[in-house]
Amino acid sequence: MGIMIFSCCFICVFAVLVNKVSLQVTVEAVFGGSVVLPCSSTQHDHELQDIEVYWVYSDSTSVFDIIKGKDSVKGQDSWYKNRVETFPEEYLRGNFSLKLINLQHTDAGQYTCFISHSSEHETVELIIKESTEKGNKTNDQEKPNQAETVRNVVIVVSVLVLLVVLIVIIIFYLRKKRAQAPLFSSDRIEEQTTVT
Numbered sequence: 001m002g003i004m005i006f007s008c009c010f011i012c013v014f015a016v017l018v019n020k021v022s023l024q025v026t027v028e029a030v031f032g033g034s035v036v037l038p039c040s041s042t043q044h045d046h047e048l049q050d051i052e053v054y055w056v057y058s059d060s061t062s063v064f065d066i067i068k069g070k071d072s073v074k075g076q077d078s079w080y081k082n083r084v085e086t087f088p089e090e091y092l093r094g095n096f097s098l099k100l101i102n103l104q105h106t107d108a109g110q111y112t113c114f115i116s117h118s119s120e121h122e123t124v125e126l127i128i129k130e131s132t133e134k135g136n137k138t139n140d141q142e143k144p145n146q147a148e149t150v151r152n153v154v155i156v157v158s159v160l161v162l163l164v165v166l167i168v169i170i171i172f173y174l175r176k177k178r179a180q181a182p183l184f185s186s187d188r189i190e191e192q193t194t195v196t
Helices: 002-019 090-093 148-196
Strands: 022-029 035-037 052-057 063-065 070-072 084-086 098-100 109-115 120-130
Touching: 022 035, 035 120, 063 084, 063 098
Parallel strands: 022 120
Antiparallel strands: 035 098, 052 063, 052 109, 063 070, 084 098, 109 120
8 A cells, every 4th residue: 555655655755747748859050140039837737817927148238128028128137138039929839939039159058948827947958059051040940839749748758658568667666566466365264163
């Protein structure tokens, strides 16, 4: 019985941790081009007035904010002025990705998207490469929901691993219970024969 309680507690804690998982995504782009930095929430039932998202560079520089479902540049660092685009039509679906344009070498580094209303965050490592004459292609075509796909794969794999562990625990518990059952039965038979 103790194993079953432990298993249930483990499943609950694991489910909470999977929901709060934070993935680091690496994105490469070319100097002078543009790139989509992915950020999406696992929750999809958002109300515009509840949406608060903060994009920061190196844990301190304000890149862009979404407050009450509206774009806000109030605290934005001047380095990012007129260089950030978002996808407001995607906010209700939990997609808070942003597009950074006119990339410079100093844009390389770690960007974090904090989704305060759902206590989630996502980290994106941006690598800036020199543009090449052959195929001077930016990441404009990159889909903003790429991070959601990666997160879904991680969740599915985690759930499958959890199910396998749970099945092994249940099998172990049932075998242990069956192994003990004949002992209790024979003890009762011996008690009954000695009493009579």
